[in-house]
Amino acid sequence: MNLAHMLTQNARRFPDRPGFIWGERTWTWREIDGEVNALAAALAARGIGKGDRILVHSKNCAEMFWSLFAAFRLGAVWVPTNFRLMPEEIVYLATSSGARAFLCHGAFPDHAAIIAERAPAVEFTWRFDEGGFGETSVGEAIAAHRGDSVPLCPVEHDDPCWFFFTSGTTGRSKAAVLTHGQMAFVVTNHLCDLLPGTTEQDASLVVAPLSHGAGVHQLNQVARGAVTILLPTDRFDIEEAYRLIERHRVTNMFTVPTILKMLAEHPAADRYDHSSLRYVIYAGAPMYREDQKTALRKLGKVIVQYFGLGEVTGNITVLPPALHDPEDGPAARIGTCGFERTGMQVSIQDDEGRELAPFQTGEICVIGPAVFAGYYDNPEANAKAFRDGWFRTGDLGHIDEEGFVYITGRASDMFISGGSNIYPREVEEKILTHPGIAEAAVLGVPDPLWGEVGVAVCVAREGVVVTEEEMLAFLGPKMTRYKLPKRFFFWEALPKSGYGKVPKRMVRDELEARGHLAEMGVKS
Structure with a gap:
């Protein structure tokens, strides 16, 4: 089924019920279906059809949401970006995805200008909202075709519908290819496991x-x-x-x-x-x-x-409300990210792909119908990401005897100090039991004696002052000495990505920018 059919279903069953609210404006399902049809007709009139990629760079807005379903309706591929990316980064996404059209929010004229200059395969730019650039606005394109209808493009299970760009924490972003069939399973599974x-x-x-x-x-x-x-x-x-x-x-x-x-x-x-x-x-x-x-x-x-990862559209494990408990005790599944999602299988594997026994730490791998179709035009990345049919998440963890999965951390975050593996998440959990600490990030940095040592960056709660000596004294009885960070730094905030994560790469860059690594004798 073409995923855009869901809108048509709602327009039939709930024509006058609200489907979208933004500020003081409400759209019914009938109105949404009409807007999406008009946008699809406008894009089709401009030559966009099945398999074409539509790059979308926008803050959240109603027309951005319409564009998702308009792309699906045409059998085209929706290629959204993180709207906080710089213009240079958008050029890479445009060229690597092979986009033919660019829909850009009016707040980003510089992004539109560089696309026009450096991405010749992009045939036209339309803008969301106000602005002085682009061939036309999406609103004007919709108005010109309001009342028009475009038939649902017939699609197969493996036809792409969405290029889901990875966050690029270990290099340039890669376009994970999500398909109509895969996403239909993901929607069904989310409703089953997350939102029954x-x-x-x-x-x-x-x-x-x-x-x-x-x-x-x-x-x-x-x-x-x-x-x-x-x-x-x-x-x-x-x-x-x-x-x-x-x-x-x-x-x-x-x-x-x-x-x-x-x-x-x-x-x-x-x-x-x-x-x-x-x-x-x-x-x-x-x-x-x-x-x-x-x-x-x-x-x-x-x-x-x-x-889950974008490549599996979040569909690996679930920990439902009933298994969350505010008190530490037998009822609280402390530290677990839950059990396998319906229809999915998780395996903890060693470097050779052998499945490990319960409680043994290895790479979390997953297989099942939610796994993506591979990275677009990137055979090298695909070869690294898959082994014997299993998708390798790059996350480390273990499974207990009941099938609950525990994440130790990213394989790239783990560091080795004096020959011992150290998983930053374990140390961060201990740091956050200090009543004065609101946030913490631990990472390994080079050390001439131990190979690597831990560095902790902490954010104190408002109005609280915490010192390095206090943290060492607090943690000393709680963990083995070799796991203790060598240094503690206190900042007003941790750097975060556009999606609210705290990438260790960004923390490391900030440590270097502030001169902390140099004072530790770490060469850049």
């Missing part, structure tokens, strides 16, 4: 960019006819988020741990009614236990964790 019971009575608040995980999450809402609500601006306004939750009786959200932490710790959580929430999903990175406890005590047992 979702119907047209539900409401979903978007607090993350639609270009990645939040966009996938909203497909689930469309599949069940639930309304999608955007924040009125691209700034993450926590007060406004709670106001919308109360006003629209929001039942679910997709977040990352940093966003969930901010929501749970903000005073607005005590001023607004959020009792309608049933599923607050967090993914993209493991959530530290202390932050889990805070979220559970503030929001209740509504949080859902899933583990």
